Amino acid sequence: MTYEMILTEKPADGVGVVRLNRPQALNALNSQITREVFEALEAFDRDEAVGCMVLTGSDKAFAAGADIKQMLDVSAVQMMQDDFTDWSRLTRLGKPVIAAVSGWALGGGCEMAMMCDMIVASETARFGQPEITIGIMPGAGGTQRLTRAVGKAVAMEVMLGNRHLTAQEAQTAGLVNRVYPVESYFAEAVALAGKIAAMPRVAVRLIKDAVNKAYETGLTQALEYEKRNFYLTFSTEDKVEGMSAFVEKRPAQWKHR
Numbered sequence: 001m002t003y004e005m006i007l008t009e010k011p012a013d014g015v016g017v018v019r020l021n022r023p024q025a026l027n028a029l030n031s032q033i034t035r036e037v038f039e040a041l042e043a044f045d046r047d048e049a050v051g052c053m054v055l056t057g058s059d060k061a062f063a064a065g066a067d068i069k070q071m072l073d074v075s076a077v078q079m080m081q082d083d084f085t086d087w088s089r090l091t092r093l094g095k096p097v098i099a100a101v102s103g104w105a106l107g108g109g110c111e112m113a114m115m116c117d118m119i120v121a122s123e124t125a126r127f128g129q130p131e132i133t134i135g136i137m138p139g140a141g142g143t144q145r146l147t148r149a150v151g152k153a154v155a156m157e158v159m160l161g162n163r164h165l166t167a168q169e170a171q172t173a174g175l176v177n178r179v180y181p182v183e184s185y186f187a188e189a190v191a192l193a194g195k196i197a198a199m200p201r202v203a204v205r206l207i208k209d210a211v212n213k214a215y216e217t218g219l220t221q222a223l224e225y226e227k228r229n230f231y232l233t234f235s236t237e238d239k240v241e242g243m244s245a246f247v248e249k250r251p252a253q254w255k256h257r
C-alpha cells in the first residue's frame with residue numbers, strides 16, 4: 001500500500017507506527033489523510049508481526065484539527081454522506097493504539113488522540129477544542145471523550161472558552177499518560193508500545209475491549225462483560241504457558257493464542 005499523506009514504519013519488535021505527514025498544513029485532517037490513517041492502522045491490526053501501534057505527527061503538530069479549507073464549502077448533507085465523518089473505524093481496532101502527541105492537538109486532532117487507548121505527550125503538546133472559534137462544535141467525540149477524561153468544568157472551559165490544556169495540565173486531568181521532553185516522547189511511546197506488544201496478545205485485546213466497556217455501558221453490564229472476557233482468557237494456550245512459567249520460575253514464551 002502506498003500513501004501520500006502519512007508515513008508508516010516498524011521501528012521496534014511488534015510496533016507499527018503511523019505518522020501524519022502533512023507539515024505544510026500542520027497535519028490538518030482532510031478526507032484523504034484520515035482515510036490513509038485508518039487504512040494503515042487497520043493493516044497493522046491485521047499484521048501478525050505487530051502487537052501495538054503508535055499514531056503520531058510531527059514535533060510541531062500532532063494535528064491542528066479537521067481541514068477547515070476543505071470544510072468551508074461543505075454542506076450538512078455532504079458532511080453526513082461523506083465517509084470523512086466516520087472516524088469510528090479507529091475505535092474498532094483490536095490492538096492498542098498509543099497517540100504520541102507533540103505540539104498542536106486541536107479539534108479533530110485532539111479527538112483523534114482521544115480515540116487512541118493511551119496518550120504519550122511531549123512537554124510542548126497543547127490540547128484544545130477550538131471549533132467554537134469557527135462557528136461549529138466538536139463532531140468526533142470531543143464533547144463526550146474530553147468530558148469523561150477531564151470532567152465537566154474543565155471540558156466546558158476548553159470547548160466554550162477555547163482554553164488550551166498544556167501537556168502537564170492534560171496529564172494532571174487524566175487525559176495523558178506520560179509527559180516527556182520533545183526529544184524523547186516518540187522513543188518513549190515506541191518503548192511503551194514495545195512493552196505492550198510483548199504481552200500475550202489475546203489477553204491484551206480482551207483487556208482493551210473490557211476497559212472500553214467502562215465508557216460505553218453501565219457498571220453491572222460492564223462487570224458481566226469483564227467476567228466473560230476473563231473466562232475466555234482461560235481458553236488460551238498463553239494462560240497455560242503463563243501460569244506454568246510462574247510456577248516453574250521461568251520467563252513465559254507467548255504464542256499469542
Ligand code: CO8
Nearest residue numbers: 025026028064065066067068069085106107108130139140
Ligand atoms: N485546517 C486547514 N489548514 C490549517 C489548519 C486547519 N485546521 N490548521 C492550520 N492550517 C494551515 C494554515 O492555514 C497554514 O497554511 P497556509 O500557510 O497555507 O496559510 C498552515 O497550516 C500553518 O498554520 P498557521 O500559519 O496558522 O500556523 P501558526 O503557528 O500561526 O498557528 C494554529 C497554529 C494555532 C494551530 C493555527 O493554525 C490554528 O488555529 N489552526 C486551526 C485550529 C482549529 O481551529 N482547529 C479545529 C478545526 S475544526 C475541527 O477540527 C472539527 C473536527 C470535526 C471532526 C469531524 C469528523 C467526524
